[in-house]
Amino acid sequence: MKVLLDDFDKQYIAAIKNGDKEAFAQVYEHYWKKLLAISFQHTKNKEMAEEIVQDVFISLWQRRSKLEIEHLSSYLATAVKFSTFKMLDRTRRQEMIRDAVLPKDDHQLDEEVIDARFLQEYVDGIVEKLPERCKLVFQLSRKEQKSHQEIAEELHISEKAVEANITRALKMLRINLRRVGFSLFLFLFL
Incomplete structure (x- = not known):
């Protein structure tokens, strides 16, 4: 019987690798x-389990030409278990972050508040890496709301130097935030 199963797997794997949508649909059906049951057993959440199984099949189709699969059923079951544990881990981390960010009595999480805090921490991390003078000028301008003239007087530099340092800091922020897709946030933040 094992030989027949291996032949079944090999035929479907080969067909899927060649882009056979009908074979893929049959494997899916x-x-x-079975995969939904595996995921649901761990998540106890039907929608989450469905999403995980769907993602595994999407990944299978997208990576079909690169995958080396011997036993399709074992591969799919392992992929679903791994994806399920990854999703559960991500969910637990989000819950831990919520508990750490919000006071213990307020568990109504406002995602915008968390996003804003993460963004602020990310921006602060970028600012910390700026050259010392540039960082100081930027902090005086943005955090202490001082004018260019006030900063220039306090640091004994010209207003042009203040402006140049702020421009340099903003450029570094834009570059770093653009890399992680926060361009819109940068516009709103600054």
């Missing part, structure tokens, strides 16, 4: 409920 054959394994969907």
